[in-house]
Amino acid sequence: MLLKEKKTWALPYSAVTPKADYLNRRDILKAMGMAAAAGTGLAMGFRPSGARAAGKALEYRKTGYSVDEPLTDRELATQYNNFYEFTTSKEAVVAEARDFNTSPWTVKVSGLADKTGTYDLADLIDYNALEERIYRFRCVETWSMIVPWIGVPLADVVKKLGPQPGAKYVRFQTLVDEEQMPGLNRINIPWPYQEGLRMDEAMNALPLLTVGMYGEILPNQNGAPIRLIVPWKYGFKSIKSIVGLHFTDQEPKTTWNILAPNEYGFYANVNPDVSHPRWSQSSERRLGAGLFDGREDTLFMNGYADEVVSLYDGMDLKKHY
Ligand SMILES: Nc1nc2c(c(=O)[nH]1)N[C@H]1C(S)=C(S)[C@@H](COP(=O)(O)O)O[C@H]1N2
Numbered sequence: 001m002l003l004k005e006k007k008t009w010a011l012p013y014s015a016v017t018p019k020a021d022y023l024n025r026r027d028i029l030k031a032m033g034m035a036a037a038a039g040t041g042l043a044m045g046f047r048p049s050g051a052r053a054a055g056k057a058l059e060y061r062k063t064g065y066s067v068d069e070p071l072t073d074r075e076l077a078t079q080y081n082n083f084y085e086f087t088t089s090k091e092a093v094v095a096e097a098r099d100f101n102t103s104p105w106t107v108k109v110s111g112l113a114d115k116t117g118t119y120d121l122a123d124l125i126d127y128n129a130l131e132e133r134i135y136r137f138r139c140v141e142t143w144s145m146i147v148p149w150i151g152v153p154l155a156d157v158v159k160k161l162g163p164q165p166g167a168k169y170v171r172f173q174t175l176v177d178e179e180q181m182p183g184l185n186r187i188n189i190p191w192p193y194q195e196g197l198r199m200d201e202a203m204n205a206l207p208l209l210t211v212g213m214y215g216e217i218l219p220n221q222n223g224a225p226i227r228l229i230v231p232w233k234y235g236f237k238s239i240k241s242i243v244g245l246h247f248t249d250q251e252p253k254t255t256w257n258i259l260a261p262n263e264y265g266f267y268a269n270v271n272p273d274v275s276h277p278r279w280s281q282s283s284e285r286r287l288g289a290g291l292f293d294g295r296e297d298t299l300f301m302n303g304y305a306d307e308v309v310s311l312y313d314g315m316d317l318k319k320h321y
């Protein structure tokens with residue numbers, strides 16, 4: 001699908017302003033011709049709810065992956081979301097995604113791997129091996145949070161699928177379902193949303209294929225029933241509601257890179273020294289920070305440099321942003 005207009009997908013400037021500045025965001029979205037997305041989300045969202053698994057308690061084990069700071073309140077992390085398949089309004093996603101049906105759910109594995117095919121979610125993810133990891137999460141728009149995710153290491157799943165020597169990258173794709181995802185037709189993005197990792201990034205210990213948060217099954221708005229979490233990269237790499245996993249020898253095209261190649265790269269490593277063309281990345285605002293709390297310094301690789309910096313030996317991180 002071709003982009004009909006240039007500007008409708010751009011992250012609004014208001015995305016880097018504090019959350020409370022709703023009026024500003026709506027004004028900007030209106031100016032961008034997206035009044036529908038800005039104004040009607042809540043009104044349209046409340047439909048009779050079907051059977052939903054979201055919110056059910058999960059069994060998992062704790063791990064040493066943690067952060068020496070308080071968790072973000074569950075309410076904030078689950079009610080302020082980016083999920084453009086539903087709406088570009090962060091406040092309206094929860095209502096728009098309320099009846100999203102995630103059961104049954106299958107993931108198609110394709111490309112350069114021995115065990116390709118269509119998997120039921122429970123055959124791809126070992127629900128007996130779930131672990132909790134508390135990670136920092138940093139959106140490219142400069143808000144951040146600290147969340148206890150529950151899932152299994154991506155590396156374990158990749159190993160199980162038997163990638164072939166020629167597989168240099170893995171590409172992920174999100175569901176496209178116009179009946180269930182009202183944002184698909186409101187915004188000119190070439191769906192499906194897709195993301196990718198280099199194979200050595202995918203095999204690193206940190207990326208988590210995530211099915212829960214805060215002890216419970218992932219809420220729809222956070223990417224149910226399965227999403228990726230890559231804690232050293234900007235949030236847009238953490239693709240939601242995954243239905244496809246493809247092993248390839250080519251660097252995959254990624255959604256935000258297609259939309260704005262000078263603003264969003266394939267790597268998207270959190271880096272306070274490499275500014276976004278329209279704003280600095282040197283600091284961030286924790287969700288829930290009070291009016292007088294100020295901003296936090298953004299950490300190189302989001303604080304995970306020890307675990308991941310060797311992946312980028314010899315690479316110019318300003319060029320490969
Ligand atoms: N399919 C899909 N995945 C997505 C997005 C999206 O719009 N669609 N937004 C991304 C962005 S920009 C961020 S910051 C995170 C937000 O995750 P959260 O809502 O769980 O905080 O999801 C990422 N994954």
Ligand SMILES: [Mo]
Pocket residue numbers: 082139140141234235236
């Ligand atoms: Mo983001």
